Amino acid sequence: SQQGEEDPQALSIQEGENATMNCSYKTSINNLQWYRQNSGRGLVHLILIRSNEREKHSGRLRVTLDTSKKSSSLLITASRAADTASYFCATDSLGSGAGSYQLTFGKGTKLSVIP
Amino acid sequence: GAVVSQHPSRVICKSGTSVKIECRSLDFQATTMFWYRQFPKQSLMLMATSNEGSKATYEQGVEKDKFLINHASLTLSTLTVTSAHPEDSSFYICSARDPRAHTDTQYFGPGTRLTVL
Numbered sequence: 001s002q003q004g005e006e007d008p009q010a011l012s013i014q015e016g017e018n019a020t021m022n023c024s025y026k027t028s029i030n031n032l033q034w035y036r037q038n039s040g041r042g043l044v045h046l047i048l049i050r051s052n053e054r055e056k057h058s059g060r061l062r063v064t065l066d067t068s069k070k071s072s073s074l075l076i077t078a079s080r081a082a083d084t085a086s087y088f089c090a091t092d093s094l095g096s097g098a099g100s101y102q103l104t105f106g107k108g109t110k111l112s113v114i115p
Numbered sequence: 116g117a118v119v120s121q122h123p124s125r126v127i128c129k130s131g132t133s134v135k136i137e138c139r140s141l142d143f144q145a146t147t148m149f150w151y152r153q154f155p156k157q158s159l160m161l162m163a164t165s166n167e168g169s170k171a172t173y174e175q176g177v178e179k180d181k182f183l184i185n186h187a188s189l190t191l192s193t194l195t196v197t198s199a200h201p202e203d204s205s206f207y208i209c210s211a212r213d214p215r216a217h218t219d220t221q222y223f224g225p226g227t228r229l230t231v232l
Contacts, residue, residue, distance in 0.1 A: 103221055
């Protein structure tokens with residue numbers, strides 16, 4: 001079942017603008033991760049934020065986590081055309097049946113950066 | 116960083132045949148591997164979790180007799196789609212993690228695109 005829900009589902013911005021994507025989830029998590037996927041390709045891991053962290057930066061990426069609201073946001077600053085892709089949040093939590101941690105992905109945000 | 120490979124990257128088969136997809140961890144021991152399915156323009160759906168040497172745990176709604184998973188070694192897991200039908204056409208992605216490494220990182224393969232005619 002889907003744990004994370006991203007919004008917006010689609011986002012179109014001009015190159016140079018900032019892009020913000022949000023993710024909400026329902027259960028307790030070990031950490032939350034953001035991934036990028038270019039059309040028809042594999043996943044690229046962007047950033048991981050642990051449940052006891054509130055903010056994390058990596059280059060032009062800034063991720064926040066609010067465990068009280070069960071939400072996270074991904075901010076891409078000074079966007080580039082090459083940032084065009086789908087972005088997924090994924091929550092890492094203990095699986096109900098497998099007895100091991102597993103990632104559950106949200107539906108994703110399709111970002112289009114117009115040159 | 117750790118690398119996970121999948122083979123084949125793309126496969127086309129006739130309806131009713133079986134297809135095997137391999138997932139290998141190239142430079143680390145993957146005690147746990149995961150198989151995901153992704154339909155066009157949708158998110159990744161976890162199909163099953165497999166631990167080396169034991170039976171896979173399937174998510175609700177995933178038929179274990181149709182999607183056979185074998186995790187016989189610490190570096191190899193296979194997914195066999197049996198008696199494939201056109202509705203099985205999808206992008207299948209595996210991932211691996213090594214809990215003993217005390218890391219939360221899950222490494223993803225590049226995916227296998229299955230088309231069933």
